[in-house]
Amino acid sequence: MKYNGILSIIVISLSIFFLVMTFNLPDTESAGTINASVWPMMILFVMLLMGILLALRTYRERAKGHIKEPKESESKPENPQYHWLVMAVLAGYTLAMPLIGFLVATPLFIVLLALVLGMTKIRSLLLTSFISHGAAVLLFLYGFNIPLPRGIGFFRSFSFLIY
Amino acid sequence: MLEGLMLGLQSIVEPQHFLVLLIGVFVGFIGGALPGVSGTMLIIIVLPITYGMEPISAFILLTTIYVACVFSGMITAILFRTPGTPESVATVFDGYPMTQQGKAGQALGIAVLSSATGGMVGAIFLIFLAPVLATFALQFSAPEYFALAILGLTVVATLSGGDLIRGVIGVTIGLFIATIGMDPLSGIPRFTFESAPLLSGVDFIPILAGLFAVSEVLRRSRDDHSIKDTFQKFKTKIFDFPIIKKILTTLTRSSLLGSAIGVLPGVGATTAAMLSYSEAVRWSKHPEKFGKGAPEGIAAPESANNSAAVSAMVPLLSLGLPGGATTAVILGAFVMHGLQPGPMLFTNEPQLVYTIIISMLVINLLMIIFAKPFITIFSKIMNIPYSVMGPVILLLCVIGTFAVRNSMFDVWIMLLFGIIGFYFDRIKFPLATIILGVVLGPIAEEEFRRGLLMAGGDLSIFINRPISATLLGFALLALTLPLLKKVFSKKTQPPPVSG
Known part of the structure; x- marks a missing residue:
């Protein structure tokens, strides 16, 4: 250490x-x-x-000879490299959002992240994605009028149908 | 003061404000009770939502969440041996053994009553002390504000977890980040690498979200993702008079001790809870019962952490000094709403200040009313796996960060600080010290340069003015005292036995 x-x-x-x-x-x-x-x-x-x-x-x-180094806060994690997966999904979402827009990128992001974090049932994945995405759209797009990225081309036109 | 309190009371009973208060209590209850969602993180998530709100509603929401979080952290501490917030660490010692003995309902009842009592004592401290401190601070000018910011930065001594060098490194990292962007006085770009988004500086929301929320999800992604504890059935009893009689002395002592500790900038509710617990053991006739399910062992930390959390608003409101990470975020929220906490806040925004103070009192009453049904509902929420919570937390972080300046660049900054926070957390680097630097940096620099402008470049202005000199003296003392203590404790320690 x-x-x-x-x-x-x-x-x-x-x-x-x-x-x-x-x-x-x-x-x-x-x-x-x-x-x-x-x-x-x-x-x-x-x-x-x-x-x-x-x-x-x-x-x-x-x-x-008496090293006072701080010890790592975890002993043996079950999935030692999973933080890189989470980071990759997060980085992918950040990259994709300006291109395909918030509306399309978000459900994909939630499904992928939930998969990485251990959710396996397809029904649960779809339900989590649908509910959290729906709540985010209602709260942030309609409630607070936050101009979240619309994407480019088709995705931009599509976003205008929703907000 | 009475006039101000009436103003605050009128404001809080307005339907819109009362509704916000109720929402804050509910959100804070849930956030505090969920391990991995700290009060700081929750306030960071909610902060962007408050942009569109008028300041009174915004600060009712933020302070209510803050207090409710400290309160409900004890639920998982008692039931699962997992403190929902750091302030509830000491509650585990006797709370969990009581659950193991089948007394979960009694333990939760003691915790609810103690938290509410402590919170109310803290609110009374806030009512009487904050205006006095604010009147005194009206004599402040640039040198005094600079000295105050420096005094605030010395909180590093307590936030650094016993390693002052790493703590100071954290503060300087934060202070340095705050200098990035266009210099507000000369217009010269500093450390921007010719990047246009960096010209407006690095906002503190992406840093906060990255260091605390993203890093926590990264850390949790490596764990087993489900809480496996089974939930036992219980009935919470808050007003159990034989128990109240038993814990009354501990409750009074710990509430007062917590309030006094909370007023000191930088000490915080966690320290208050730990100190009160050790005092409860010291004063008890049966110290051997502690750690095995003693009711006083729950009453002491719970009353102290709530009273400290409320009275920590005294230095924040009257002097603009944050007591810890959460109050530092609230300080940032004031700045974002165009308000400067400190003595002028009492003069310029009396309705806001007294509404916050009255809301602190009301929250503690509401806790007693809502705690019981909440604990019942909570038993169901606890079953939500982290594979649902994690994506939701990260989604809120991304939206929250983007919303600050409508900038994807800020989201990248958040990601960067997420990685930094993750690795710093693994080596137990005091993350809160970075936040301290980021929040207090701009104030310190601006007042330092303004002070020098007042004195024509003469540095002695900071030590020639009595208040500024005293504050700087305290700052020096706060930094050197732990070092001196270390030196003296080394001298008094017997030499190690060889062989």
């Missing part, structure tokens, strides 16, 4: 990267005002300092 070590490297790298960007921000200082770069610079210096302190602490603990 090298979480704190990895975390400190990421924090140090990111803070240095953004510090360099901060130094390149244009100068706007005039009497009484301060640059747009001063506040982020202060934050990034603290971040860098904390990253270094975390790295030093981790190194010292390892050298002493």
Whole structure:
């Protein structure tokens, strides 16, 4: 378990990267005002300092042999890689929504996600998808008039039949 | 103050407001009772819905959900050994053993009564303390607001779960995210990588939804997806007088302790519940009974967490300081509705403030009325599998995030923070510290720069003004105290025995 070590490297790298960007921000200082770069610079210096302190602490603990690394919050999950499936479905939904529209993408998203999360019966899948999609349409499209993506081409024309 | 309270009372009895209050109680009851749906997550989901509402209805809804969530978290804690909210963790210790002994109804009755009592004591604290603090804070200007924001950021010491370095890293991540976008004072784009959507900055809703809700669904997707506990039949009895007599002292002490702890920014209802539990054990004549189903073991954490949750609104309303993750979201909601919590809120929006205060009192009365039927209905809702809940939660997150700025870019940001939250959660990184930075960052930067503008660039303005200097002193103390404590406890510890 090298979480704190990895975390400190990421924090140090990111803070240095953004510090360099901060130094390149244009100068706007005039009497009484301060640059747009001063506040982020202060934050990034603290971040860098904390990253270094975390790295030093981790190194010292390892050298002493009593590592105080945080343990993973789970022991042995039943489906260790399923979070990637959920993420893939979510990313697919986000990609598809502007193309095929909210109306078509949402039932597909709910069915796929429910499948990943362990729902197997076709009736339950269809029912969950129908009820939650229907409720979302009623609440967000009709109730709150949120202009959810309509998609392009045919899907756009189709959406105008509903909202 | 009396005038304000009457104004609040008139406002809350308006049919529209009372209906919102009832909806809030119902939604909060369900959310708090469902493990995996925290009060913070629920408020994040509901937040976009409040955009179209007038501020009074919006804040009645948000604060009612907040309080009702803390209340109903005890149901699963007692019945399934699974706290619905973190605030109910200590309720498990004696609640679940009572269920195992076949006393689930009695345990739930104690919890309902204790929660309502604690909540009402907290509301009384809110009524009397908030206006006093607000009057004092009227003397505040930019340096004082900056100092307050810094004091708010020092909450990191308690939110970081004993690891201050990682906590400060979390806060700086949040503060840095808040700087992305066009600088409001000079108009210079910062860290936007020439991306047009980033010019308007990163909204805090996608960050919240990603870090808390999406990451939770990702985490749960790896588990077994059904709750397997069997549900036993029981009858909830709230007014059991021999039991009330037994827990009265614990109830009074814990309600007061919880209210006092809740007023302190950043300590929170979870800490209040744990502290009250340990105090109940310390003061008891039979400490050996705790952990085995002692009624006082339920009364102490439940009265304390509810009183703390309500009195945590004192620093939020009067000073604009969030006490924890949920109140930080509510603070964000104020900002989104164009309101700035703090002393001016009492002057500019007395009806809103006193309606919130009165609604806190009313919610606790409603809890006693609705708890019993809700627990009965809940026994059925608990059977909904996560394969239904998960997609619904994610759908609400996507719509909620999109609705903020009608932007798919924000949904991608939510996804990104979902992954970050998932991995940070696995290494027990304090996620709430990032939220703290994102919420307080813009206020801190703006007031810092405004303060310097007032003083012609002279930094000493922050320590020359008494209130600002005192607040910064407290901030320094809040940060250094845990470190000093650590140093001293190390010095007083005996050396480890070798061999």
